[in-house]
Amino acid sequence: MQQGPLQGWMMSVYQSTLLGRTEVAEGTMAFQFEKPKDFVFKAGQYIDLTLFGSQPGLQNGMTHTFSIASSPCDERLLVTTRMRNTVFKRTLSALPIGSPARIEGPMGSFSLHNNTAKPAVFLAGGIGIAPFLSILSYATGQKLRHSMILFYANRHLEDAAFIHSLWNLECANPRFRFVPILTRIANNNGAWKGKTGHISSEMLVARVGRLAGPIYYIAGPPTMVAATRRTLSEVGVDEDDIRTEEFAGY
Ligand SMILES: Cc1cc2nc3c(=O)[nH]c(=O)nc-3n(C[C@H](O)[C@H](O)[C@H](O)COP(=O)(O)OP(=O)(O)OC[C@H]3O[C@@H](n4cnc5c(N)ncnc54)[C@H](O)[C@@H]3O)c2cc1C
Incomplete structure (x- = not known):
């Protein structure tokens, strides 16, 4: 485990698995990943998601940043993206359910303020x-x-x-x-x-x-x-x- 770059938040690297995918709007997909045991985040934070593929250059993985769209109370981690014809998104859309992925995080401070009197x-x-x-x-x-x-x-x-x-x-x-x-x-x-x-x-x-x-x-x-x-x-x-x-x- 290492010290996160922002606000001393503890950030770490986890192994995860693709559990499912759903279309949530035209050309927009949501991907459910296994929430690793001990992975704790604040609503609004993001992760670096690394995928592995068999194509040349992908064996060591390819990483993109995604905000977590699910609640910290949910059992799964949800990320969502506009599908475009890029190497990462082609790989993500073709990834068989059950494929491994690496998650790094959580990161960021885009979370709800504490003072409930402030809208x-x-x-x-x-x-x-x-x-x-x-x-x-x-x-x-x-x-x-x-x-x-x-x-x-x-x-x-x-x-x-x-x-x-x-x-x-x-x-x-x-x-x-x-x-x-x-x-x-x-x-x-x-x-x-x-x-x-x-x-x-x-x-x-x-x-x-x-x-x-x-x-x-x-x-x-x-x-x-x-x-x-x-x-x-x-x-x-x-x-x-x-x-x-x-x-x-x-
Ligand atoms: C904090 C954060 C949260 C994000 N959350 C989401 C999310 O929830 N959903 C989502 O779809 N996307 C999110 N993104 C953006 C995501 O990481 C990808 O950059 C985006 O989805 C485009 O990926 P792509 O494969 O379509 O294009 P790519 O092939 O990655 O790139 C398209 C173009 O953008 C340029 N580019 C790529 N990444 C960057 C970068 N970081 N800075 C500057 N230029 C760049 C490339 O050089 C290229 O010209 C987030 C980014 C950040 C920083």
Whole structure:
């Protein structure tokens, strides 16, 4: 075991196994891995996942970083990703159930603050939903008293991973409000009755009310994180109240 790079969190290397895979949106898969005994993490943290393959160059493994999408209370570790035609994702999608994998972590400090008097505003872009699903599942299961609101932006409804789980969490947790947003609504045949456009200051004012006070969490591709951070700065949110997780590589 070694000292983690962030905040002295204990990080270690574990062996795991692929247990299953599910499609959670168009072109988006979730992968269930065995949670190694003694693997303890905080909702919102991430891991380095190493896969092994028989192709040249893969015998020593290939590593990508993933936020854990499951709650620390769940039996399995869940990670989710947009499937693209890259070596890592081709290997992951073809990996037989039962294949070994290596997990390093947990890492990161993108976790819910302790002060339950301060609301949490979660701002997710696409697959950036992963750490929020973990946090919301955990907070709901543990009946944490934080007031939470999630703005979840996707291009199209078909791209919105875990949308049913998130509606279910809203039903189960009276302190949680869910605001899905579509940034491109063409081809939805008028079926979409929710918000459209990018996460804007008007949307925040309308749904959050008093913007000073909550802690803001942004997760998604770097461009989305930067744009949302600018929006928060423009409406006067204090830098100290903004926490971000950039999914570098998108
Ligand atoms: C803290 C953290 C959490 C993440 N969580 C998730 C998650 O839950 N789900 C998910 O799908 N992805 C997550 N990512 C991103 C993930 O690690 C991959 O980078 C991403 O999925 C792209 O992989 P790929 O195989 O499609 O592309 P790749 O073949 O890996 O790369 C595509 C392009 O991005 C560049 N690139 C790749 N990685 C990086 C990097 N780290 N920094 C800068 N440029 C890079 C490559 O050079 C290439 O041009 C996370 C990243 C970080 C840092």
